[in-house]
């Protein structure tokens with residue numbers, strides 16, 4: 482069954498677009514028919530990060546306003562093993578120019594041809610965010626090791642839960658190992674413990690991510706780059722594989738009521 | 751800060767020959783008084799539905815607009831009809847109100863999820879939360895609060911006169927705290943952050959007790 486996954490964070494600049502692009506590539510490389518939608522209307526980024534800006538002829542707003550068909554707006558990235566396509570955002574419109582029904586229709590049409598529809602969500606929790614999340618079956622929440630980022634992620638997760646998005650996964654981006662060991666940064670386990678949603682994976686702070694985006698040649702395309710396998714592993718978790726890593730998180734948040742009562746009253750049975 | 755809730759005597763229920771008379775104290779904001787009356791009616795619905803209901807002001811009759819507004823709001827929210835009773839004379843000494851304070855009559859609320867940043871949980875009576883109250887969340891309960899989890903947000907328990915209410919939590923490190931309207935600026939010692947504690951008023955000041963003592967109910 483095909484699924485639409487929104488990448489969101491509340492706070493801006495935490496790496497949604499970068500991660501979505503790279504995970505999209507991994508999905509396609511694993512053979513899944515994948516389409517990426519840049520729903521951050523007014524701030525066109527995803528095509529640049531992927532390095533396929535020149536291929537964009539039409540955008541999401543053009544489809545919504547009936548100027549072109551979905552097929553005409555799909556920009557294919559031929560570097561991926563499987564099918565990877567992108568629908569870019571418009572740079573000259575406002576978030577409000579994309580109607581709720583229009584986006585929902587586009588996503589549901591795309592779901593009939595693609596296995597995965599990844600939606601890049603604007604920062605914030607206003608109209609653009611609501612619009613993007615309403616079309617999604619699942620969500621990936623991106624967070625940095627920063628109190629404000631974690632707080633915003635919590636707020637966003639609360640809204641997603643109210644919208645009945647049941648499957649929510651977390652990616653900690655820009656992880657700084659040295660500083661975390663020295664306890665200058667919030668540990669990944671603490672972030673997961675506080676937010677209470679399962680971790681899909683951790684991406685380290687690495688300048689090559691930024692450089693690759695600037696070059697338009699995302700890390701996920703770099704065969705021997707260590708980060709390629711990090712993205713592949715996260716993609717597999719998103720696909721449903723269990724996380725193999727060490728920092729598997731305490732499941733007390735999702736524990737059953739009885740488990741909590743047992744723990745509280747020291748009932749051993 | 752949450753709006754302080756109205757004192758219990760701002761809405762009084764009195765048994766009279768014809769049924770139940772609801773006395774509204776108009777020295778408070780009228781709309782809030784009606785809302786308070788609605789809460790009380792809801793909490794005692796079963797008992798009240800067997801009686802005819804009347805309204806008037808504590809210190810004298812209500813004018814037609816006030817009666818109309820109260821009747822409409824009460825009808826909309828509770829589906830119950832109230833009749834004006836403007837010839838009622840308050841006896842020199844107001845008798846004991848019939849219903850108990852709301853937090854003792856309202857059923858306890860059970861919540862089983864995490865309260866996330868920006869979310870607020872409000873209830874009239876006691877609250878039992880199975881889950882964590884995250885930073886940026888807010889709890890306002892009319893009665894006591896027991897949290898099987900962590901409290902990092904804002905937490906307020908008990909209406910101003912209900913000094914016996916308490917808060918109990920597995921891990922307790924709230925950003926702001928009040929009990930029956932009494933607040934504290936004191937930082938909790940690190941023990942509370944790890945062990946079950948009870949927080950209750952002692953000589954009108956907030957005091958923290960370890961799990962073993964148990965609250966004085």
Ligand SMILES: Nc1ncnc2c1ncn2[C@@H]1O[C@H](COP(=O)(O)OP(=O)(O)OP(=O)(O)O)[C@@H](O)[C@H]1O
Pocket residue numbers: 490492493494495496497498499500521526602603604654655656684685686687688689690691692694
């Ligand atoms: N792991 C990382 N290491 C180093 N730099 C990173 C990493 N992840 C992202 N960046 C850089 O951080 C910046 C912001 O990333 P990005 O644009 O993906 O964030 P965003 O959440 O989509 O932002 P916005 O909210 O504005 O849409 C970019 O310059 C990107 O290259």
Ligand SMILES: [Mg+2]
Pocket residue numbers: 497498499521526601
């Ligand atoms: Mg972005």
